[in-house]
Amino acid sequence: MVGIIGAGQLARMTAQAAISLAVDTKVLAVLPTDPACVAATAVEIGDPNDPAALQRFVAGCDVVTFDHERVDPTLLARIETEGVRVRPSAAVLHFSDKAHQRVELAAHGFPVPPFDVVTTASEVVAFAAAHDWPVVAKTAVGGYDGRGVFVLENRDQAVATIGGLAGRRVVVEPMLDISAEIAVLVARRPSGDSAVYPMVETIQHDGICLETIAPATIDPDLRTQARNIAESIAETIGSVGILAVEFFITPDGVIVNELAPRPHNSGHWTIEGAITSQFENHVRGILDWPLGDTSLAAPAVAMANILGGAPSARPDDLPGALSVSGAHVHLYAKPTRPGRKLGHITATGPDQTVALHRARTALAAFTGTPMSKGTLHDH
Numbered sequence: 001m002v003g004i005i006g007a008g009q010l011a012r013m014t015a016q017a018a019i020s021l022a023v024d025t026k027v028l029a030v031l032p033t034d035p036a037c038v039a040a041t042a043v044e045i046g047d048p049n050d051p052a053a054l055q056r057f058v059a060g061c062d063v064v065t066f067d068h069e070r071v072d073p074t075l076l077a078r079i080e081t082e083g084v085r086v087r088p089s090a091a092v093l094h095f096s097d098k099a100h101q102r103v104e105l106a107a108h109g110f111p112v113p114p115f116d117v118v119t120t121a122s123e124v125v126a127f128a129a130a131h132d133w134p135v136v137a138k139t140a141v142g143g144y145d146g147r148g149v150f151v152l153e154n155r156d157q158a159v160a161t162i163g164g165l166a167g168r169r170v171v172v173e174p175m176l177d178i179s180a181e182i183a184v185l186v187a188r189r190p191s192g193d194s195a196v197y198p199m200v201e202t203i204q205h206d207g208i209c210l211e212t213i214a215p216a217t218i219d220p221d222l223r224t225q226a227r228n229i230a231e232s233i234a235e236t237i238g239s240v241g242i243l244a245v246e247f248f249i250t251p252d253g254v255i256v257n258e259l260a261p262r263p264h265n266s267g268h269w270t271i272e273g274a275i276t277s278q279f280e281n282h283v284r285g286i287l288d289w290p291l292g293d294t295s296l297a298a299p300a301v302a303m304a305n306i307l308g309g310a311p312s313a314r315p316d317d318l319p320g321a322l323s324v325s326g327a328h329v330h331l332y333a334k335p336t337r338p339g340r341k342l343g344h345i346t347a348t349g350p351d352q353t354v355a356l357h358r359a360r361t362a363l364a365a366f367t368g369t370p371m372s373k374g375t376l377h378d379h
């Protein structure tokens, strides 16, 4: 039995992959309507930060893994010392804390932006004095899809924003000149075997990943660098299952933005676009089974996220999207909210432009809104 803490879309797609291997899953959900509840073999409702609920949940699991990182690391570490197999480990999961991550990656010599970990506006102002405004401030924990990421233009904005965070730890860094964002996924077993997915370009808007395109069309030297860095990080921190490494391409080369020690939005394309999906390789990795081939299954693969629209948006047109040849629609069965990730669409093609065009056409059909414009490098 694989226990998954959390029952969102990542757990839903992990459970789907587990079914093919006849691996039973149990999810720790907040609500019985959470996305993964229909896919898992068993469901428990509970708060992962309630020690009694967590103890109950892990009983009978051969291995415990994650849909999200919002679990108290001390609680997890305690469970680990009691003999529960937690994969990735509590120590690896701690890397989802952006402050811990930055400090550790810098200490190991990986390329990260100049940064400081602060709790007050005056420390942000001091950082800006050395690096110039604007600066980017990110809450160390609890952020996703750009929530918890703030661009601060001046002292007043720093005072207002940091003041509103009530002493939470914040990573502050310069506003970087980013020409592209890429992500590399590494699947790894406890024995150390690893497999790296082809690099993807991620297209972000307002801090939210809108689309991914595989393979990324970037300079081969940068590609090799990023791949080596991602593999080396996975080995250094001892990741197990999937580790996603997000990079910025800047005039100074590739810089690590952040890590996610679990299946990741930038890898959803692998369900149809790679020989083995990130979800299957996550299951294989945490069970210490041989990893599957991570190669592309087509020359190019594009993924477009389905985001919740305005309350007045017209009803979703699933048949419309399915009428686009080669489009694969994945819906997470989540309540809608503007900007929330509700599903994704993947399309393959003979090259990146065609694959992206297919994914965008299907997305436009689904939402009934005009197709987003722009080619690969003018987003």
Ligand SMILES: Nc1ncnc2c1ncn2[C@@H]1O[C@H](COP(=O)(O)OP(=O)(O)OP(=O)(O)O)[C@@H](O)[C@H]1O
Pocket (backbone or CB within 6 Å): 113, 136, 138, 143, 144, 145, 146, 147, 148, 149, 173, 174, 175, 176, 177, 178, 181, 204, 206, 207, 208, 209, 246, 257, 258
């Ligand atoms: N220093 C920076 N300079 C310029 N843009 C940045 C900087 N940091 C972040 N961004 C932009 O904001 C996006 C979100 O930042 P980040 O990945 O740190 O946050 P997140 O909300 O944790 O993301 P995720 O949804 O991947 O969990 C980045 O993908 C990038 O587009």
Ligand SMILES: [Mg+2]
Pocket (backbone or CB within 6 Å): 246, 258
């Ligand atoms: Mg990110």
